[in-house]
Amino acid sequence: MATTKQRAAARRNVEHAQAAAKDQQTLKHLDRSTRSDLGKDELKRAVADAR
Known part of the structure; x- marks a missing residue:
């Protein structure tokens, strides 16, 4: 299970890659x-x- 920090970092990475x-x-x-x-x-x- 990913930690909160890891999820936040992954989200930032995805947003950066999408941009x-x-x-x-x-x-x-x-x-x-x-x-x-x-x-x-x-x-x-x-x-x-959403959960």
Whole structure:
């Protein structure tokens, strides 16, 4: 189980990576499976935050 600090750090990392990807439009260049995995990870985080 991740600690509160680890979850906060992971959230910051994801937000930073998303901002960079938005600037660089990285998602356009990724293959379908990678995009799908990123979406699933984001969905897991959203569900965990909703609890």
